[in-house]
Amino acid sequence: MSEHDDAQHKLADARRQATQELFKQGTPDYDQRAHQRAVEAERKAAEAAEPHEG
Structure with missing residues (x-):
């Protein structure tokens, strides 16, 4: 899993928790x-x- 995929996964989990x-x-x-x-x-x-950017 790439760094970007991991960040997207963490974002999805955080959004799910906030919604709950x-x-x-x-x-x-x-x-x-x-x-x-x-x-x-x-x-x-x-x-x-x-x-x-970098």
Whole structure:
């Protein structure tokens, strides 16, 4: 698996986690801090998956 493929896989996992946390809103299982952490992890994964010039 290439570095790019690994970054894309991590991004997909982070997006899935953020979406799962989002769908918990309005339920007793919702934790705003967990949702914020998932969104931040998604942002970092997206940055890592961007092609770098060099």
